[in-house]
Amino acid sequence: xxxxxxxxxxxxxxxxxxxxxxxxxxxxxxxxxxxxxxxxxxxxxxxxxxxxxxxxxxxxxxxxxxxxxxxxxxxxxxxxxxxxxxxxxxxxxxxxxxxxxxxxxxxxxxxxxxxxxxxxxxxxxxxxxxxxxxxxxxxxxxxxxxxxxxxxxxxxxxxxxx
Numbered sequence: 001x002x003x004x005x006x007x008x009x010x011x012x013x014x015x016x017x018x019x020x021x022x023x024x025x026x027x028x029x030x031x032x033x034x035x036x037x038x039x040x041x042x043x044x045x046x047x048x049x050x051x052x053x054x055x056x057x058x059x060x061x062x063x064x065x066x067x068x069x070x071x072x073x074x075x076x077x078x079x080x081x082x083x084x085x086x087x088x089x090x091x092x093x094x095x096x097x098x099x100x101x102x103x104x105x106x107x108x109x110x111x112x113x114x115x116x117x118x119x120x121x122x123x124x125x126x127x128x129x130x131x132x133x134x135x136x137x138x139x140x141x142x143x144x145x146x147x148x149x150x151x152x153x154x155x156x157x158x159x160x161x162x
Contacts, residue, residue, distance in 0.1 A: 010156060014148070026070040027096065031055055031063045037100055039073060039093065044086045072096070102131035 027036060034053050043049050050060055064087060067073040072093040078084035107113045118127040133141045148156040 014156065026066070027072065027099075029063075031059055032067060033100065033103070035060070035063055035067060036072065036093065036096055039087065039089050040097060040100060044088060045078070045084055046087075049087070067093075098131055101128070105130050 027033060031053070034055070035049060038049050038052055043052055046060065046064070049055065049064070050057060053060070055063075064073065064075075068075045068087070071090055073087045074090050076086050076088070078086045101119060104113070104119075108115050120127050133146070135141055135145075150156060
C-alpha cells in the first residue's frame with residue numbers, strides 16, 4: 001500500500017514529464033548563465049568570454065561545448081580570421097533572453113545587484129518592463145492566480161494552495 005496521496009502521485013507523474021529539469025541541466029549552472037549573458041551582449045570569441053568572465057580556459061571550453069551540443073550556441077569559423085571560432089546564439093539560445101532578464105530583474109528587486117545599468121528599447125531608449133506572468137488577455141498574474149491543467153483543460157492542481 002502506498003503511503004502517498006493521490007495528489008502527490010499525480011504531482012510525481014507530472015514532474016517526471018516536466019521540461020524544467022532538462023532545461024536546468026543544460027543552462028542552470030553559473031558559468032553557463034554567464035556565458036549566455038555574454039553572448040546576449042555580443043561576446044563571440046573564446047578570448048572575449050574568458051577575459052569578460054574571468055573563467056578558467058578548461059571550464060570555458062567545457063561549457064561552450066555543452067552549450068553548442070545543447071543547441072544554445074552555434075560554432076562557426078570566423079569569416080575574418082579562419083583560425084578563430086565564432087560562438088553565436090541559435091534561435092533556441094535567443095529564446096532564453098526573457099529567462100536571463102527575469103533573473104536579472106529578480107536580483108535587482110531583491111538586492112542582489114546594481115540598478116545603474118538597465119536594458120532599454122533601442123527605438124525609444126526607455127527601460128523594458130519587468131518580466132511578468134501574463135494571462136491570455138494581458139492581465140498580470142501572481143502565483144495565487146494560477147493552476148495547472150492538462151491539454152484538454154482538466155484542472156490538475158494549484159501551484160500553491162492556501
